[in-house]
Amino acid sequence: MNERILVVDDEESLRLSLKFKLKSAGFDVDVAADGEEALEKLKARPADAVLLDINMPRMSGIEALTIIRQKYPQTETIMLTGFADFSTAIECLKIGAKDYLVKPVDTTELVTRLRSLVRSRSSERALQEVHQEYTGLISEDLIDPLKKIQTMLDQASKLAVDADKDRKKLISNARELMDKMEAKLKLLVEFSKRAATIGTPGGTELSPTQLAEQLKGIRKGTTK
Amino acid sequence: MALKKEATEIQYLYKFKFDDGTEKNFEVVLNSTTLELIRDDPNPKPEWTKLKYSQCENCPLPDSVEYCPVAVSLAKLVESFHDAASYESAAVTVETPQRTFFKKTTLQKGLSAIIGIYMSTSNCPVTDRLRPMTRFHLPFANSIETFFRSVSSYLTAQFLLMRQGRQPDWEMKHLQGIYRAVNLVNKGMTTRLLKATEKDANVNAVVILHSFGDGINYFIESGLAELEPMFAVFMKDPVAPENGADVTDPAHSHLS
Numbered sequence: 001m002n003e004r005i006l007v008v009d010d011e012e013s014l015r016l017s018l019k020f021k022l023k024s025a026g027f028d029v030d031v032a033a034d035g036e037e038a039l040e041k042l043k044a045r046p047a048d049a050v051l052l053d054i055n056m057p058r059m060s061g062i063e064a065l066t067i068i069r070q071k072y073p074q075t076e077t078i079m080l081t082g083f084a085d086f087s088t089a090i091e092c093l094k095i096g097a098k099d100y101l102v103k104p105v106d107t108t109e110l111v112t113r114l115r116s117l118v119r120s121r122s123s124e125r126a127l128q129e130v131h132q133e134y135t136g137l138i139s140e141d142l143i144d145p146l147k148k149i150q151t152m153l154d155q156a157s158k159l160a161v162d163a164d165k166d167r168k169k170l171i172s173n174a175r176e177l178m179d180k181m182e183a184k185l186k187l188l189v190e191f192s193k194r195a196a197t198i199g200t201p202g203g204t205e206l207s208p209t210q211l212a213e214q215l216k217g218i219r220k221g222t223t224k
Numbered sequence: 225m226a227l228k229k230e231a232t233e234i235q236y237l238y239k240f241k242f243d244d245g246t247e248k249n250f251e252v253v254l255n256s257t258t259l260e261l262i263r264d265d266p267n268p269k270p271e272w273t274k275l276k277y278s279q280c281e282n283c284p285l286p287d288s289v290e291y292c293p294v295a296v297s298l299a300k301l302v303e304s305f306h307d308a309a310s311y312e313s314a315a316v317t318v319e320t321p322q323r324t325f326f327k328k329t330t331l332q333k334g335l336s337a338i339i340g341i342y343m344s345t346s347n348c349p350v351t352d353r354l355r356p357m358t359r360f361h362l363p364f365a366n367s368i369e370t371f372f373r374s375v376s377s378y379l380t381a382q383f384l385l386m387r388q389g390r391q392p393d394w395e396m397k398h399l400q401g402i403y404r405a406v407n408l409v410n411k412g413m414t415t416r417l418l419k420a421t422e423k424d425a426n427v428n429a430v431v432i433l434h435s436f437g438d439g440i441n442y443f444i445e446s447g448l449a450e451l452e453p454m455f456a457v458f459m460k461d462p463v464a465p466e467n468g469a470d471v472t473d474p475a476h477s478h479l480s
Contacts (some may be wrong), residue, residue, distance in 0.1 A: 010311055011332060011428070016367045017435035020442035035463035055424055057311045057330075081308060082414075091469050103427075104411055221410035 003118040004029040006047040008038040008057045008064065008144055009080065012105070018051065021107040027114070035059030035067075046069030048078040048118040051098075051110075054088060062092060069096040074125065076117050078155055080105060133215035137188065145181055149174045186220045232256055236361060237319040238338045242312070248304055252341050259355050261345035266299045272420040280412030283403055285350050294409070296425075297346040298339060305335060306421040310428035312322055317376070320364040325363045335429035337363045343409070343433070350409050353402045356381065370436050371443040372451075375399070396444055403437035410434040432466050 005027045009019045022029045030047070032038040042050070048189030056063035065077055071202060078099040081094045098117055101110065133173040156170040160207040171181045192213055197203030206214070236252040251264040271277060273295035275285060283292075310332035316323040318337070327334075341361060344354040357377045362369060378399045384394035393399075408431050417426045439447075452459065 006450070010330065011432055011435075013432050013435045015369045017439035017442075020439045020447075024442060055428075058314075081424070084418065103230075104407070104414060104438070105432040107438060154391055188238035 002026055003048040003114075003121075004028045004030070004045070004116065005036060005118070006032060006041055006050045007034065008032045008050060009062070010034055010055040011053075014053075018105075018107075018110075022111065022114070025111040025115075035061065035064030038064055039067060039071075040073065042068065046072055047075055048121055049078065049098075049114055051078050051080055052090070054079055054081040055083075062088075062095065065092060065095050065097055074121065076114065076121055078117070103185075123208050124211055128192055128214040130208055130215060133212055133219065137184070137215060137219050141184055145177045149177050152177075158209050183221075184218055187223055191215065191218060194203070229383055231321065233262065234259075234320075234321060234464065236338075236341060237317075238363075239317040239319070240334060241315040241317070250304075250338060252338060252345075254345055254358065259345055259358055261297055261342065263346070264300070265296055265298055269296055270299055270303070272404075273414050278412060278415045278419065280350070280409045282350060282408045283412070284292075292348075292416075293346040294343050294348045294351065294413060295340040298413075298417075301338065301342070302333070302417060302420055302426050303424050304461065305331065307423050308425035309332070310424045312425065315365070318326070320361065325401045327364045329364060332428040332432060335366060335425055335434040337361075337427075339366075339429050340433055348409060350405050354406065367439060368443075368447070369438065371440060371447060374436070374440060374462075375444070375448070378402075400441050403440045405442065407434050407437040410437065 005212050007015050007022070007023055007029060008031070009015050009018070010033055014109040015033070017222070019029045019031055028043055030045070031119055035052075036059050038050065040050070041047075051060045052065055052068075056064075059083075061079060065079065068075055068077055077097045078101060079089070079097045082103045084102045092100055101113075150172045153168075156167045156174075159167050159170075159174060160182055192203045195205065195211060198206065214223060232255065234256045235445045236254075236256045238250045240250075250301050254260065254265075255262060269291055272293050275292045276287075277292075277295075279292070285292075287404070308331055310330065311425055312331040313328065313372075314334055315328050316326070316333045316334035324428050331446065335411070340354075341358050343351045354377075356373075357373055360373060360377075362373060365373070375396065378396060379394070382394060386392040414427050414430050414434070417430060
């Protein structure tokens with residue numbers, strides 16, 4: 001999954017050239033012509049980082065930055081300006097911008113800064129996803145079925161002596177759930193062994209995103 | 225009947241009309257043969273137009289040259305808009321010998337077009353390479369139109385080189401180098417203008433020119449391929465039939 005960057009500038013040629021450059025560098029890039037359009041785009045699809053021009057009609061970059069920091073704290077922002085102004089730069093950084101670049105921007109430098117900024121953000125997000133999938137697997141795929149099995153066994157023990165057919169059905173359903181749990185637990189053990197080697201010499205080189213995908217696969221039953 | 229004498233000059237008249245009713249006019253006059261700018265230098269020339277004042281890092285001009293030719297050409301325009309904001313709205317009319325263009329646009333966009341002409345016609349040895357494009361100046365052009373004009377101009381130069389028996393660069397390998405060099409001049413010019421102005425209109429106008437240079441690589445590598453469907457007729461049959469279009473071709477069924 002490529003990191004998503006939203007370029008916000010009122011000048012079409014600047015939007016286009018930044019889009020070209022960042023796409024070539026492997027980012028997923030969208031553009032907006034002003035602050036209002038940027039907020040609409042973020043609402044529809046969040047971005048890892050926003051490149052935000054300061055001087056724009058309708059809504060200034062600083063106004064947009066303030067709203068983005070409030071509504072999308074996970075999204076990093078780099079301010080762009082054609083006119084270096086120290087006090088404005090300080091104001092932007094105080095509001096929460098990560099950087100302040102003067103146009104024309106050296107795109108090699110911009111790509112380097114963006115990579116460092118969004119890769120760490122992206123890893124954090126992927127780790128959160130790993131945690132969510134792991135918690136979901138334990139609670140929804142293991143504990144919930146276990147409770148169902150307990151209920152089934154309770155019901156089976158309370159059935160009349162001659163209700164053999166119903167008892168067999170309950171026990172069969174419980175066994176089916178147990179088989180599914182056992183399969184997932186085996187995969188989870190394998191997954192845990194692999195994950196434990198991350199960062200060790202010769203260990204697995206799975207990224208947090210790949211780990212999250214593997215957990216999703218275990219939960220959906222697509223990982224064998 | 226005697227043929228009408230060809231004009232020796234090309235004039236581009238830029239008229240900026242602002243929301244408060246004020247107007248500013250600038251006339252750019254070029255030699256119609258060489259496309260060299262017929263300069264109307266300020267007197268005295270501002271300090272920031274001196275060559276050594278924030279000289280571009282790739283400037284090939286010798287120390288004996290006292291003033292940067294581009295900066296001097298831009299001086300009056302820059303002074304006139306030194307306190308203007310880039311996104312200020314303006315109704316811009318451009319009168320050329322052939323036609324009149326009009327657009328309600330931002331000041332930076334209007335300024336960008338006129339600054340582009342000054343930069344390529346002022347005898348700067350780096351930006352000179354873009355001079356032929358000014359003969360086909362297209363005010364308010366978007367990026368794709370500018371890229372297309374740029375590529376067309378460069379390929380025309382290659383064709384003329386080929387006709388002289390010299391080695392043409394059909395793959396446009398050196399066009400990217402031209403724009404890299406031009407962008408160093410654009411960058412140098414923004415540094416000058418930052419010192420000469422109070423608001424961002426002039427600077428952002430040059431930044432727009434810089435963005436074209438930044439995008440040209442991508443246009444050559446990917447953008448041109450996106451235009452291929454428009455050239456489908458050439459892709460299908462590179463050589464046009466000598467007696468006109470083949471009307472039996474299903475593509476021309478509407479003609480039959």
